Amino acid sequence: MLPTRLREQNESDKVLIKGDSMSVRRILAKTIDTDLEYEAIGIDLAKNCVSAALLTTDGEVVCIDRLDYSELEKSAQALSPTTFAMEPCTEMNYLVQKLEAWGHRCLVIGGKNVQNYVENHYSGQKTDLNDAQALAFLAQDTQLRTIKAKDMEQRKYASLTTLREQYIKQYRQTIVSLKGICQAWGLNISKGISGKARLKDLIENHAAFPEELKESLVDMVTHAQTAQKALNKITKTLEELAKNDKLCQLIRTIPGLGLICSCRLRATIGDIKRFKNPKDFPAYYGLVPRSIATGHNEKKGKITHRGDRTMRSLMVQGAGSVINMATRGKLKSKQLTKWILKKQKEKMPWGKLVCAVAAKLLRIVRAVLISNKPYNSKIAGVAKCSLPKVLIPELMHQAIQS
Numbered sequence: 081m082l083p084t085r086l087r088e089q090n091e092s093d094k095v096l097i098k099g100d101s102m103s104v105r106r107i108l109a110k111t112i113d114t115d116l117e118y119e120a121i122g123i124d125l126a127k128n129c130v131s132a133a134l135l136t137t138d139g140e141v142v143c144i145d146r147l148d149y150s151e152l153e154k155s156a157q158a159l160s161p162t163t164f165a166m167e168p169c170t171e172m173n174y175l176v177q178k179l180e181a182w183g184h185r186c187l188v189i190g191g192k193n194v195q196n197y198v199e200n201h202y203s204g205q206k207t208d209l210n211d212a213q214a215l216a217f218l219a220q221d222t223q224l225r226t227i228k229a230k231d232m233e234q235r236k237y238a239s240l241t242t243l244r245e246q247y248i249k250q251y252r253q254t255i256v257s258l259k260g261i262c263q264a265w266g267l268n269i270s271k272g273i274s275g276k277a278r279l280k281d282l283i284e285n286h287a288a289f290p291e292e293l294k295e296s297l298v299d300m301v302t303h304a305q306t307a308q309k310a311l312n313k314i315t316k317t318l319e320e321l322a323k324n325d326k327l328c329q330l331i332r333t334i335p336g337l338g339l340i341c342s343c344r345l346r347a348t349i350g351d352i353k354r355f356k357n358p359k360d361f362p363a364y365y366g367l368v369p370r371s372i373a374t375g376h377n378e379k380k381g382k383i384t385h386r387g388d389r390t391m392r393s394l395m396v397q398g399a400g401s402v403i404n405m406a407t408r409g410k411l412k413s414k415q416l417t418k419w420i421l422k423k424q425k426e427k428m429p430w431g432k433l434v435c436a437v438a439a440k441l442l443r444i445v446r447a448v449l450i451s452n453k454p455y456n457s458k459i460a461g462v463a464k465c466s467l468p469k470v471l472i473p474e475l476m477h478q479a480i481q482s
Contacts, residue, residue, distance in 0.1 A: 106141050106143055106213075107140055107141065107142045107143065108143055108144075108145070109142050109143070109144050110144065111144070111147075111151065111155070112132070112134065112142075112144065112147070112151075112152075112155035112159070113142070114155055114158040114159050116134075116136055116142075117136070117137050117160055117162070118134045118135060118136055118137070118159070118162045119135045119136070119137055119162070119163070119220065120135045120162065120163045120164075120165060120216045120217075120219040120220055121133070121134045121135070121162060121163065121164050121165070121216060122134075122135075122164075122165045122166070122211075122212040122213060122214065122215030122216030122217075122218075122219065123152070123164060123165070123166050123212055123215065124166070124167070124208045124209075124211040124212040124215065125166055125167065125169050125171050125172065125175070126208070127171075128148070128149070129146045129147055129148050129149065130146075130147050130149065130152055130212075131143075131144065131145055131146065131147070131208035131209050131211070131212045132144040132147055132152070132212055133209065133212035133213035133215070133216045134216070135216045135217070135220075141213055141216065143209050143212070143213065145208070145209060149171075149175075153178060156178075156179055156182055156184065157182050159184070161183040161184055161185070162184055162185070163184070163185045163186075163187060163219050164176075164179050164184055164185070164186050164187070164219075165186075165187045165188075165189055165215040165216060165218060165219035166186070166187075166188060166189070166215060167188070167189060167190070167191050167194055167211070167215065168188050168190070168191070168227050172188060172229060173229050173230045173235055176188070176229040177229070177231070177232070186229060187219050187226045188226055188227040188228070188229050189215055189218050189219070189224065189226055189227070190225075190226075190227060193218060193224065194211055194214045194215060194218065197214040197217070197218055198210050198211065198214050201214070202214075228350045228351070228354070230347065230348075230350070231350075233346075234346070234347045234348070234350065235347075236321075236347075237318075237321070237343050237344070237346045237347035238344075238347035238348070240314055240317060240318055240321075240343070241318070241340060241343050241344045241347060241390065242390070243314055244311060244314045244315065244318070244340070245390055247307045247308075247310050247311040247314065248311060250303075250304075250307045251304055251307040251308055251311065254300055254303055254304040254307065255304055257300070258297065258300045258301065258304070261293075261297065262283070262286075262297070265286070265288045265289055265293075266286075266288050267282065267283070267286045267288070267289075269282070279301050280298055280301050283297045283298055283301065284298065315339070315340075318339060318340070318343050319339060321343070322339055322342060322343055322346075325346060327342075327345075327346050327349075327449065328342040328343060328346050329342075330448050330449060330452070330453075330454060330455075331345055331346075331445055331448070331449075333448070333454040333455040334441060334444055334445060334448060334455045335401075335402055335405065335411060335412070335413070335455075335457075336398035336399060336401045336402035336405075336441060337398050337441065337445070338398075340394060341394045341395065341398050344388070344390060344391050344394055345391065345445065348365075348387075348388050348391055349449070352446060352449040352450055353450065355446055358443045358446055358447070359443075361442050361443060361445070361446045362438070362439035362442040362443060363384070363386070364386075364387050365386070365387040365388060365391055365392050365395065365442065366383055366384045366385045366386035366387045366392055367383055367392060367395065367435055367438050367439045367442065368383060368384060368439060369381055369382065369383055369384075369435075370382060370383070370384050383435055392438075395438040395441060395442065396434050396435070396438050398438065398441060399434045399435070399437035399438035399441060400434055402416075402420070402437055402441065403420055403433065403434065403437055406420040406421060407420075407421075407424070412457035413457040413458075415459075416440075416457075419440075420433070420437065423436065
């Protein structure tokens with residue numbers, strides 16, 4: 081018992097722990113007591129502070145509504161090794177790196193799991209403390225799938241590819257807006273001229289533009305050109321990084337997957353061996369259909385859309401280029417070409433076909449990285465039942481399937 085702390089005993093604090101129904105006393109505190117041992121600590125991260133729920137070995141929950149990051153780090157250094165649980169967010173990777181360096185175990189739990197727990201146990205009352213408490217209890221679930229935090233190299237690739245995407249959006253939005261305004265004043269800008277210096281001359285020499293508008297339009301052109309220069313600079317940086325990265329080089333041997341795909345995969349994969357099954361890898365990026373089963377009826381729905389949205393978009397683009405190569409007969413893998421043409425002959429919708437090819441490419445990526453060998457067009461895309469086992473190692477034999 082801790083008499084110095086205030087105690088709450090609300091009916092809403094009754095939860096189910098390890099199959100036993102018990103009343104959990106929620107203890108409000110201002111700081112972390114480093115003399116106690118904790119089974120798990122759930123922290124709900126915000127910009128300048130955290131809300132924490134500390135599950136003690138006695139079954140009590142110590143809650144701290146607002147705790148500065150500096151106080152959290154100071155306490156974490158003094159605590160005996162324990163488990164910290166948090167949701168994925170901007171601050172998460174940096175904090176996990178620090179906590180693991182101090183000997184703690186860190187679990188990153190998906191926001192959907194926390195939302196469902198709060199809905200079921202706290203009547204949907206979403207507060208920072210309820211989220212933190214949900215994280216603390218979810219950390220004890222050994223069957224729960226967690227998210228792998230990025231290391232420093234992964235964060236570097238992730239930040240650069242994210243910046244590149246932002247510059248692409250800025251450039252496109254600026255050019256589209258600029259063309260729309262110019263067209264409204266009778267100036268049609270032809271395709272391909274937008275990135276050239278001549279665009280400024282066209283705007284300045286167009287008589288229909290008011291003088292007050294010309295200056296703003298020229299500023300828009302300058303903004304677009306600045307974004308394009310920054311985009312090219314980041315692309316060159318990624319090219320230099322990829323040259324010295326074996327994982328990127330292996331991925332780039334696969335058709336449809338170029339520099340940006342390889343760098344984004346480098347940022348998100350982590351340890352490839354954690355994907356025990358070939359289907360687990362495309363599922364990690366949300367490129368598998370949702371299963372809908374009731375009674376004896378089972379059907380496949382839309383893809384799950386889980387995981388990294390940018391990576392999923394890049395894989396879809398890469399799959400589209402592979403389909404085009406197969407249609408024109410320029411894809412080296414005969415088996416993969418045969419499979420794509422078969423699906424086209426069966427009138428598979430374009431959206432489904434692109435997602436199916438993207439998932440297949442991810443399975444090939446997994447096989448290439450596990451085998452640590454470049455892409456082999458002679459065996460890629462071949463169903464494992466149609467290959468003699470003596471031709472490829474057992475690991476590759478399991479990884480590559482249609």
